[in-house]
Amino acid sequence: MNRAAFDYFADLLRRESGMQMTPEKYYLLETRLHPIVQQQGVVGIDGLASLLRRDEGNNAVRQAVVEAMATNETSFFRDATPFDRLRDTVLPAMTQTRAAAQSLCIWCAACASGQEAYSIALLLREYGAPFTEWKVEITGTDISHGMIEKAQRGVYSQFEVQRGMPARLLVKYFTQEEEIWRLRDEVRAMTQFRQANLLQPPPLPAGSVDIVFCRNVLMYLDASSRVRVLQGLHGVMHAGSVLFLGAAETAGGLGEMFRPVAGMAGLYVRGDSILGLPVSPA
Ligand SMILES: C[S@@+](CC[C@H](N)C(=O)[O-])C[C@H]1O[C@@H](n2cnc3c(N)ncnc32)[C@H](O)[C@@H]1O
Structure with a gap:
């Protein structure tokens, strides 16, 4: 791959998804785009860049490039701590603050x-x-159509359920069908999944979301895209909402928009929070 082709894909990925391609990802780019090169019948990555340059409107190939370069790593109850905080800190607070509405709207942004x-x-x-008595809606979104289709199926391999799913919950909420495990309908009914790009206007109404999970995606984005995404998340939240980011991510540097919850890395409330959780300075 020549330098011009690398720069072309780095720019395309930044514009389309916010993903940052640093020179050390050179070989990753070559490996992951190889199947698209073959499918399109072009000569190498340079040929793929030329094809897209000639035909900028080729949305399907551009989307395939974005999906190929996205890191979709995830697992059930990944990192454990955020889920403990959800159970032990956030949900008890929301039994009070959401009591009148009797509803909970959760957005799992970049859900893989x-x-x-x-x-x-x-x-x-x-x-x-x-x-269990309230209206609970969990919306999962991701830039990748392929990931959203898999999420909608609600079917996981033995390897996938072994990564994080406690055996007790596995037998209670899944049915086994030969090699695969299928989530029961009552769990799937609580969720809906759709494709959405975090750089675009959020897929949920302003001020409608109580809990946002946006973990392990900001770390792949460039600085200005991170700000854009956080502004979008802020817009769908309200003064009683919380935001969970990944352990390596921060909502700092945005003035009064978010406040970190004291002693709970990765958990944020809005600057105007009414939840009553102890906050650290922004
Ligand atoms: C590492 S996974 C994180 C999955 C899950 N949140 C977790 O922590 O286990 C990152 C996901 O972000 C998605 N992604 C990357 N850029 C995105 C964007 N601009 N909008 C929406 N999703 C994006 C990728 O497709 C990928 O599935």
Whole structure:
């Protein structure tokens, strides 16, 4: 791949998804785009760049490039701590603040193949009252159509359920069909999945979301895209909402928009929060 082709794909990925391609990802780019090169019948990555340059309107190939370069790593109850905080800190506070509305709207932004959204659904079912009586909606979105289709199926391999799913919950909420495990309908009914790009206007109404999970995606984006995404998340939240980011991510540097919850890395409230959780200075 020549330098011009690398620069072309780096620019395309930044514009389309915010993903940052640093020179050390040179070989990753070559490896991951190889199947598209073959499919399109062009000569190498340079040929793919030429094809897209000639035909900028080729949305399908551009989307395939974005999906190929996205890191979709995920697992059930990934990193454990955010889910403990959801159960032990956030949900108890929301039993009070959401009592009048009796509803909970959760957005799992950048949900990859759905394990995070389903983990939240299972946690809520295990939590029990009052949420079992409330209207609970968990929306999972991701830039990748392929990931969203997999999330919608709600079917996971033995390897995937072994990564993080407690055996007790596995037998309670999944049915085994030969090599695969299928989530039961009552869990799938709590969730919906759709394709959405975090650089575009959010897929949920302003001020409508109580809990946002946006973990392990900002780390792949360039600085200005990170700000743009956080502004979008802020817009769908309200003064009683919380935001979970990944352990290596921060919502700092945006003035009064978000406040970190004291002693709970990765958990944020809005600057105008009414939740009553102790916050650290922005
Ligand atoms: C590493 S996964 C994180 C999955 C899950 N949140 C977790 O922490 O386990 C990152 C996901 O972000 C998605 N992604 C990357 N850029 C995006 C964008 N601009 N808008 C929406 N999703 C994006 C990728 O497709 C990928 O599935």
